[in-house]
Amino acid sequence: MKTTKLFTTCALIGALITAGTFCHADSNHERKNGNSAANAQKIDPLATAKIADLKKELVEGNARFISGTLRHTKVSVADIKKVTLSPQSPKVGVVSCSDARITPDSIFDSAPGDIYSIRNAGGVAGGTLVRSIAMGIYDLKVPFILFLAHSDCNTTKMAIEFYNHQFEKKPEVPENVRELANIIQPAIKAANKVSAQFPNTDFATLVAIETQWKNIEFILTTSPYVRKAILDGKVTFDVGTYDMKTGKVSFVDSDSAAKRILSIISELETKNVLE
Numbered sequence: 001m002k003t004t005k006l007f008t009t010c011a012l013i014g015a016l017i018t019a020g021t022f023c024h025a026d027s028n029h030e031r032k033n034g035n036s037a038a039n040a041q042k043i044d045p046l047a048t049a050k051i052a053d054l055k056k057e058l059v060e061g062n063a064r065f066i067s068g069t070l071r072h073t074k075v076s077v078a079d080i081k082k083v084t085l086s087p088q089s090p091k092v093g094v095v096s097c098s099d100a101r102i103t104p105d106s107i108f109d110s111a112p113g114d115i116y117s118i119r120n121a122g123g124v125a126g127g128t129l130v131r132s133i134a135m136g137i138y139d140l141k142v143p144f145i146l147f148l149a150h151s152d153c154n155t156t157k158m159a160i161e162f163y164n165h166q167f168e169k170k171p172e173v174p175e176n177v178r179e180l181a182n183i184i185q186p187a188i189k190a191a192n193k194v195s196a197q198f199p200n201t202d203f204a205t206l207v208a209i210e211t212q213w214k215n216i217e218f219i220l221t222t223s224p225y226v227r228k229a230i231l232d233g234k235v236t237f238d239v240g241t242y243d244m245k246t247g248k249v250s251f252v253d254s255d256s257a258a259k260r261i262l263s264i265i266s267e268l269e270t271k272n273v274l275e
């Protein structure tokens, strides 16, 4: 079987994994012996249930945050020591912006040590992000990683200024900030294409969401390890948005996320950019 077709099958499997299914098949084995989609699409109900439970825990924690009925309002030194004197064992990973007003721990009302948090300005893709994702999967065995956009993001708004050539009148903007804004330009173009479908979402928030999809695309393109981890069912990716006004985190539904990841991989195949 040609590699392209084989990878298309694996992409489908990856999409199913993202939707909460699990692939037992070994992709190298299939390369040598021919693929059987029927064998590859076995479902592991335990893995499906585990991801659903983790997501439910995040949703419930966010509901407590919104209602003000927090469980983890005060973290004592004893709580911290209990965590730091034990091995790291986070339940989920969250990729997000380093906005000073919110933290994943607070908006999900999570216990110390529960969230492997990967943050940078804008929550943008790059080698550091990919290496942190790989570390989370390999060393910390994180089974679920949420790519979390947020509204009212300074970095995103700055990237939109860059897009609209407003930086041309601002020579004082440092080169590093220009580089950061430049990284987000493909997400702005992507948001432009879909903005008509989301009339109730402000454009900057759409860009922040598309930035997270571009992150996933970057990771799938540049890390064979992470790609295989997805195909093998070791990790599931999902995308969400935090609303700064309401405090609510909205998730992309699993089916939509699965279809989009399938679409990303198919497109990468077509361009023949996968390693």
Ligand SMILES: [Zn+2]
Pocket (backbone or CB within 6 Å): 097, 098, 099, 121, 122, 123, 150, 152, 153, 154, 155, 156
């Ligand atoms: Zn931000």
